[in-house]
Amino acid sequence: MRFDLITLFPEMFAAVRDQGVSGRAHQRGLWSLHAWNPRDFTHDVHRTVDDRPFGGGPGMVMMAEPLAQAVQAVRAARRQAKADPADQAAPVVLLSPAGQVHDQARARRWAGSAGAILVCGRYEGIDQRFIDRYVDQEVSLGDFVLSGGELGAMVLIDSIVRLLPGVLHDAESAEQDSFNPALTGLLDSPHYTRPEVWDETAAPDILLSGHHARISAWRRQRSLELTADRRPDLIDRARRAGDLSPRDEAALAAIRAAGADDEAGPVR
Structure with a gap:
């Protein structure tokens, strides 16, 4: 299983990659994590990934192009690594208040998959054109708002990884x-x-x-x-x-x- 994270804060994921049950499973090669920073797909000196919202209003909005370039790079890397089944690319998943609420049944279904590309938003949100063009699923953790999608992505990953065969010392624990x-x-x-x-x-x-x-x-x-x-x-x-x-x-x-x-x- 492989998770690719599109995030402005890749260092945050050291917690789920290196610590606890998920960290031990990562060290054993039962799953892998790869982080991609949208700033690496910009072409200006300031590495700009956000701008003011059209129509006015508070905050900033993440721009579509850096995110799109990141998704394309991730898909190419997954193809090269043969991380996905030949007939099905990993879904692009956005952590979003508008998504379907994650639960244990969903975690169990995902535990039988090849993983996902998780997009972690920041600021006021993401340009809707990127969501319409690239996002396959939107997932929420509940009726509350976080500062960004990183913490939600870590929760999502942990809930799935612990269900993989061989991760827990006693498989009955998850049951x-x-x-x-x-x-x-x-x-x-x-x-x-x-x-x-x-x-x-x-x-x-x-x-x-x-x-x-x-x-x-x-x-x-x-x-x-x-x-x-x-x-x-x-x-x-x-x-x-x-x-x-x-x-x-x-x-x-x-x-x-x-x-x-x-x-x-x-x-x-």
């Missing part, structure tokens, strides 16, 4: 992540480790029992409780997809009943 199909898209259950008693609080006895079936049932119950409390929209989504078992529905009914009792307060 138990929140939002994964193994959990029918729900939140993961709470976790505990040594010591058994910390600050006068003991870890749940069931997790120390060695009874795998009961532990699994406990974790599912906690997952349902946490999701119903924090992200009820995920419960609704799993229900519409038919991913909740009769046992899950019974547990959720009990959770709702307990919540109703708590709201009603003590009987007087």
Whole structure:
């Protein structure tokens, strides 16, 4: 897998390239990262990549030509490296508030691909003509705005790379992540480790029992409780997809009943 980053700040990507799980995977050659600065594709002494917006208004807009030249150079490099399938070039992806929201299902689909060309915008935005001509997909991380696309690109890369075969020491770790199909898209259950008693609080006895079936049932119950409390929209989504078992529905009914009792307060 190869990611090419078009960015004014290539040095920012040392964090995802050199550190942690993604860094170890990069060192082992499980994926690669290549950064391209649009300033290297300018032809004036100031290496200009932005200008005032037509129609007036605050801020600056990234110019189309340096970005287009960068994309063309990336595509040539990927062809030379045979990084893409013969019948499909890597998509050009723009980190943008107007994009589809990235999620775990999308990360899993991308983990089976050859990577992407990620365009990191800055300033007030990018000349729409470049987007119309070159961008295949726009991706958002949520309903908030960052100073540029670099942090979003790093989050995107990390979410995908950790799902590649051989990246995690235990492949089952990714299967138990929140939002994964193994959990029918729900939140993961709470976790505990040594010591058994910390600050006068003991870890749940069931997790120390060695009874795998009961532990699994406990974790599912906690997952349902946490999701119903924090992200009820995920419960609704799993229900519409038919991913909740009769046992899950019974547990959720009990959770709702307990919540109703708590709201009603003590009987007087």
